[in-house]
Amino acid sequence: MSSETKIQTRKVKGGSIFRNQIFIPVAALLLLALFNLIADPSFYKITLGYNSTGDPVLSGYLMTILDYGSELAILAIGMTLVTAASGGQDISVGAAIAIAGSVILRVLCGHDSRPETLQAPIIVAFLVACVVAMLFGAFNGALVAYFKIQPMVATLILFTAGRSIAAWINNNELPIISDPSFAIYGGFIPGIPIPTPFFIAMICVVITMLALKFTNLGLYTQAVGINESSSKLNGLNPAFIKFLSFVLLGLCVAVAGLIKVSRLSSINYSVIAKDIEMDAILAVALGGNSLGGGKFNMLASILGAYVIQFLTTTLYKFNVQSDALPAYKAVVVIALVVMSTPKAREFMSKIGKKLKPAERSVA
Amino acid sequence: MNEQSVLEMRGIYKSFPGVKALQNVDFTLREGEIHALMGENGAGKSTLIKVLTGVYSKDEGDIFLKGIENAVVIHSPQDAQKVGISTVYQEITLCPNLTVAENMFIGRGTGVIQDWKNMNKDADKILMSLGIPAVSTQQLASCSLAVQQMVAIARAVDMDCKVLILDEPTSSLDEQEVQKLFGLMRDLKKKGVGIIFVTHFLDQVYEVCDRITVLRDGQLVGEYEIKDLPRVKLVAKMLGKEMDDMSDIKSDAKTYEAKDKSDVVFEAKDLVSDAGIRPFDFHIEKGEVNGFTGLLGSGRSECVRAIFGADRVLGGEVKKNGKPIKISKPIDAMKNGIAYLPEDRKVDGIIGDLSVRENIILALQVMKGFFKPFTKAQAYAFAEEYIKALNIKTASADTPIKSLSGGNQQKVILARWLLTHPDYLILDEPTRGIDVGTKVDIQKLVLKLASEGMSITFISSETDEMLRTCSRLIVMRDRKVVGELKGDELTQGKIMSTIAGGENG
Numbered sequence: 001m002s003s004e005t006k007i008q009t010r011k012v013k014g015g016s017i018f019r020n021q022i023f024i025p026v027a028a029l030l031l032l033a034l035f036n037l038i039a040d041p042s043f044y045k046i047t048l049g050y051n052s053t054g055d056p057v058l059s060g061y062l063m064t065i066l067d068y069g070s071e072l073a074i075l076a077i078g079m080t081l082v083t084a085a086s087g088g089q090d091i092s093v094g095a096a097i098a099i100a101g102s103v104i105l106r107v108l109c110g111h112d113s114r115p116e117t118l119q120a121p122i123i124v125a126f127l128v129a130c131v132v133a134m135l136f137g138a139f140n141g142a143l144v145a146y147f148k149i150q151p152m153v154a155t156l157i158l159f160t161a162g163r164s165i166a167a168w169i170n171n172n173e174l175p176i177i178s179d180p181s182f183a184i185y186g187g188f189i190p191g192i193p194i195p196t197p198f199f200i201a202m203i204c205v206v207i208t209m210l211a212l213k214f215t216n217l218g219l220y221t222q223a224v225g226i227n228e229s230s231s232k233l234n235g236l237n238p239a240f241i242k243f244l245s246f247v248l249l250g251l252c253v254a255v256a257g258l259i260k261v262s263r264l265s266s267i268n269y270s271v272i273a274k275d276i277e278m279d280a281i282l283a284v285a286l287g288g289n290s291l292g293g294g295k296f297n298m299l300a301s302i303l304g305a306y307v308i309q310f311l312t313t314t315l316y317k318f319n320v321q322s323d324a325l326p327a328y329k330a331v332v333v334i335a336l337v338v339m340s341t342p343k344a345r346e347f348m349s350k351i352g353k354k355l356k357p358a359e360r361s362v363a
Numbered sequence: 364m365n366e367q368s369v370l371e372m373r374g375i376y377k378s379f380p381g382v383k384a385l386q387n388v389d390f391t392l393r394e395g396e397i398h399a400l401m402g403e404n405g406a407g408k409s410t411l412i413k414v415l416t417g418v419y420s421k422d423e424g425d426i427f428l429k430g431i432e433n434a435v436v437i438h439s440p441q442d443a444q445k446v447g448i449s450t451v452y453q454e455i456t457l458c459p460n461l462t463v464a465e466n467m468f469i470g471r472g473t474g475v476i477q478d479w480k481n482m483n484k485d486a487d488k489i490l491m492s493l494g495i496p497a498v499s500t501q502q503l504a505s506c507s508l509a510v511q512q513m514v515a516i517a518r519a520v521d522m523d524c525k526v527l528i529l530d531e532p533t534s535s536l537d538e539q540e541v542q543k544l545f546g547l548m549r550d551l552k553k554k555g556v557g558i559i560f561v562t563h564f565l566d567q568v569y570e571v572c573d574r575i576t577v578l579r580d581g582q583l584v585g586e587y588e589i590k591d592l593p594r595v596k597l598v599a600k601m602l603g604k605e606m607d608d609m610s611d612i613k614s615d616a617k618t619y620e621a622k623d624k625s626d627v628v629f630e631a632k633d634l635v636s637d638a639g640i641r642p643f644d645f646h647i648e649k650g651e652v653n654g655f656t657g658l659l660g661s662g663r664s665e666c667v668r669a670i671f672g673a674d675r676v677l678g679g680e681v682k683k684n685g686k687p688i689k690i691s692k693p694i695d696a697m698k699n700g701i702a703y704l705p706e707d708r709k710v711d712g713i714i715g716d717l718s719v720r721e722n723i724i725l726a727l728q729v730m731k732g733f734f735k736p737f738t739k740a741q742a743y744a745f746a747e748e749y750i751k752a753l754n755i756k757t758a759s760a761d762t763p764i765k766s767l768s769g770g771n772q773q774k775v776i777l778a779r780w781l782l783t784h785p786d787y788l789i790l791d792e793p794t795r796g797i798d799v800g801t802k803v804d805i806q807k808l809v810l811k812l813a814s815e816g817m818s819i820t821f822i823s824s825e826t827d828e829m830l831r832t833c834s835r836l837i838v839m840r841d842r843k844v845v846g847e848l849k850g851d852e853l854t855q856g857k858i859m860s861t862i863a864g865g866e867n868g
């Protein structure tokens with residue numbers, strides 16, 4: 001239109017690193033790492049030992065973080081999508097893991113609750129669990145997307161009922177799998193000293209990143225989360241996208257469920273994955289993602305999951321009673337989340353600017 | 364500080380990442396004057412206001428108020444209210460799910476206790492005195508945009524203020540409502556209130572304002588008495604160059620008349636939606652520009668929304684190029700080559716947190732499909748093309764759209780729909796919040812697209828804009844079509860009388 005164009009194609013770097021979202025989990029990680037370094041450097045000790053089957057395994061706090069952080073990271077992927085699209089959170093993931101785990105055991109055990117051999121291939125059991133978990137995800141999703149119930153309220157139903165359903169699937173029995181091949185998923189692959197959940201998580205992360213790159217999943221969920229009405233006028237189906245995000249979370253739940261039951265080769269309906277929903281939600285928040293939905297950064301959420309686990313492990317290390325754990329976590333998390341608000345970051349970036357006055361005139 | 368002034372801003376600087384929004388801007392507001400703040404889209408008007416009201420913190424500069432010796436420090440809009448500055452922001456900032464009365468009184472008053480019974484009564488009184496067609500207990504979301512705008516004004520005006528700021532308050536009001544607002548502004552002026560008035564309507568400036576401050580690209584151009592600055596000069600000051608083509612759009616217009624336009628591109632019979640309009644018939648030919656006109660709330664937006672499937676379609680037949688089609692949701696319309704720029708930019712248009720690039724490609728991307736995302740390079744190419752073509756002022760294609768100025772957001776949404784290369788383009792208030800220069804550019808663009816064979820439906824509250832672009836006008840009253848005007852009938856007077864129901868009613 002006008003001959004004069006005012007766009008500046010030069011890259012405008014967000015001012016400073018403080019504005020970058022990934023800064024929050026990274027900073028939190030560094031703080032925790034530093035704290036442990038000062039308090040007790042033995043935190044970082046990793047030893048190579050042998051497990052009961054004689055395979056080499058690495059152990060140490062860092063390995064624990066890698067191991068348990070991975071389940072959380074997998075859940076954080078789904079939770080991030082749900083949060084982005086629906087602007088709310090699914091609090092039933094712990095209960096849903098119990099269901100998925102129970103289904104896996106049921107399929108593997110057949111009618112006998114302590115079988116000598118597996119009654120079905122593990123992959124079949126896992127796929128059945130995927131279907132079941134996605135159906136429960138669909139149930140939550142339908143309540144949220146089509147009946148317009150607040151996500152927390154909608155998922156409260158499964159949160160309450162899920163563990164009973166899990167117990168019912170196995171007639172309230174406690175199946176035990178003795179086949180060692182089942183223990184791999186939550187333990188170690190023979191000969192490889194790094195915990196398997198880490199590899200599973202990495203596979204999930206890679207698949208997610210590919211999905212975000214080669215489909216419009218990211219664009220659509222964010223658009224719907226930010227402005228539903230606009231999205232609709234751009235040809236999107238907001239209800240379906242919300243629904244889809246819950247179904248995808250169901251898939252993540254099934255994977256986490258596999259890891260969980262594999263760890264024990266059994267299940268404890270009331271304890272398995274207890275309170276994991278809170279950690280998964282915190283991972284999303286710690287990743288600097290708004291819990292009100294909209295824009296998200298998947299890698300930040302995943303990193304956030306490991307940071308939460310880092311925090312939990314640190315607290316264990318310092319012998320914090322397990323029932324006092326949530327209180328400590330809450331304090332740390334509040335501090336981190338406050339730090340991640342735009343206001344606080346603006347403030348920090350201002351300080352950053354003052355430290356480097358030369359940069360100011362450039363901007 | 365000068366004796367007469369209520370407000371002085373000195374040497375204001377404000378920058379955002381990649382943008383110097385304000386550079387050394389001075390602004391003086393006298394007691395009992397209406398002061399126009401003018402400038403192109405993205406000149407920094409809204410930013411200056413937000414600095415004044417504490418929405419943004421300024422980088423440098425001082426603000427002085429009458430009766431206060433030292434420079435005042437305003438950290439938040441609440442602070443601003445306390446010192447007597449009340450504001451109607453460009454984008455409506457009310458809560459759609461509260462009632463009208465709640466919206467008018469929320470966050471005001473000093474006490475914690477709210478007198479609910481009297482609140483509704485007081486609200487009704489104010490609504491009545493301003494002639495706003497709303498009831499205090501009505502949910503705000505159920506009011507039209509214009510009414511919401513009036514409620515926002517009522518909320519601001521009702522406070523005892525020394526300074527009243529109105530940032531494009533008239534962009535969604537019709538002539539009568541504008542007159543009501545002006546009456547109100549003149550009353551306040553008599554009481555000694557200083558009013559800052561931001562608008563892109565030059566007529567309105569010359570009707571009510573006393574002085575003008577012009578900004579360009581974040582810098583102060585100057586402050587003028589209204590009588591010393593004729594219209595042409597004002598435009599020149601705003602654009603930084605003479606504007607020569609204000610008037611000749613009319614003679615350029617309607618070049619498409621020569622074309623063969625016998626083929627009907629889109630046709631609707633007895634179309635009706637759940638938005639409360641009467642079933643209507645409609646058609647548009649290839650290369651034609653037509654428009655819906657009528658007062659606000661007459662149902663003109665609802666008609667085009669029904670065509671696009673934006674509201675739930677309850678009945679009727681539609682044909683595209685003679686073939687019957689079914690449009691039940693927007694994607695159906697888009698797949699059939701129809702595009703729709705909605706009236707309410709903030710609610711139906713922008714995806715605030717997404718970048719300018721994502722906002723531009725969104726509609727085309729959705730048409731292309733879930734599994735076929737554009738590559739980054741393609742997306743940038745599209746974005747850069749339209750940023751250039753529509754002269755969108757943005758720091759980069761990655762800037763979130765919500766940090767663009769209002770007019771530039773509008774251009775992004777326009778870009779989004781142009782990018783889909785529709786056969787039939789529906790523009791509902793495309794020039795809302797757009798500066799004078801660009802307005803003409805958009806009107807020209809509409810005529811150019813039509814001459815290339817695109818069919819366009821153009822809706823605007825400004826009748827002269829419709830007269831410049833449309834060759835046929837469909838007149839609406841009380842949610843039904845009451846007439847159609849073309850050729851010689853296209854005059855201001857004839858439109859007015861048809862709207863009012865003179866001979867056709």
Ligand SMILES: Nc1ncnc2c1ncn2[C@@H]1O[C@H](COP(=O)(O)OP(=O)(O)OP(=O)(O)O)[C@@H](O)[C@H]1O
Pocket residue numbers: 379380382383384402403404405406407408409410411453756757758765766767768769770771796798
């Ligand atoms: N929050 C923000 N973040 C980044 N940039 C911003 C922000 N707000 C405004 N800007 C930029 O500052 C400049 C001035 O914007 P402003 O909204 O003040 O324009 P305006 O004069 O009100 O324009 P309009 O007539 O379109 O409303 C624009 O280039 C805009 O992109």
Ligand SMILES: [Mg+2]
Pocket residue numbers: 408409410453530768769770
């Ligand atoms: Mg503005």
